[in-house]
Amino acid sequence: MSNEADGGYWKSARQVVSPNCDARPTDEVSLLLIHAISLPPGQFSGGAIEALFTNQLIPDEHPFFAEITHLRVSAHFLIRRDGQCVQFVDTNQRAWHAGRSCWWDNRERALRTALNDFSIGIELEGDDVTPFTKAQYRALAAVTQWLIARYTLLDRSRITSHAHVAPLRKTDPGPAFDWAYFDQCLARNAF
Template sequence: MSIDHGWWQQARPVVSPNQDARPRDEVSLLVLHSISLPPGVFTGDAVEALFTNRLDPQAHAYFAAIHHLRVSAHLLIRRDGECVQFVPFSARAWHAGRSCWRDGQRWRRALNDFSVGIELEGDEVTPYTAAQYRCLVSATRALLAGYPQLTPARITGHAHVAPLRKSDPGPAFDWAYFRQSLAKPLSGE
């Protein structure tokens, strides 16, 4: 499926206010994340609530400490493979935080300026589902087709761009399987 005006047609749109304009018209990095709210819980609408500033601090003790955060991602891929899009790819989502990326011979900061953030519903130790990998491959292919500066070599994990403070998507994410799946055609294509 294609991207239309920054929106992936396969995703369910839920607009997050936690976005702004990119300073340049550049999409050249894909950062993969994991998220579960509360930690280790893979059901419910807490992630959507967090990304839309509606997280109830009374609903769980963990939420009281994070409900004030203003964060988002472009996509969330649920355990069943459903994809939710919060921010158009043409806009800057607030996902990478303090981070840096080695881009050739130079180090770049402010990664949100030029990256797409994809959250996988999960944690760093529970294996991700086949449905999530299928959806991730499909979304990544759409991004690669729509943004020529983005290449398979420019796909990384949050842990790689913020190694002292983040460890997602973690050892449960099978990078080899993802890259092999990305390299071969999906069934039905």
């Protein structure tokens, strides 16, 4: 669980409350999932991602929106192309980001499901083919360091992609995500 008594809100993030969350069944936070999203697909900027995560997406604004407006999803954080971080869910709460997925936990030597129960979800505004920005990597490294400092079970070995935990249905953040550069950013800003 968190090593701070206050809520799980990162002071560097703009807060936008999502109703798509609930209580975690335990205090465990031990996995960080990195996602990518663009709405409409392949387009960046605008308010569609925030609208999706707050159940305010207008189906008539784009044909794709009509297909997904029924979804009730969220992530803890969204990192925009300019590096701005938006927080939708308190990290002590369960956000609805992983979907049907599973993960091999080397520490527990077990295949785990119900990943939302013990994970943090961070969405990067992007897609599988467009390189992410340096500002996004810097923001991702900063929030990751904050999370690692808060949750004692979380470390670099417990950070993975949505594609890794749901390989038959998800590809994000895709080959455009530079894991080596992310690791360099983490090391550069080490505690």
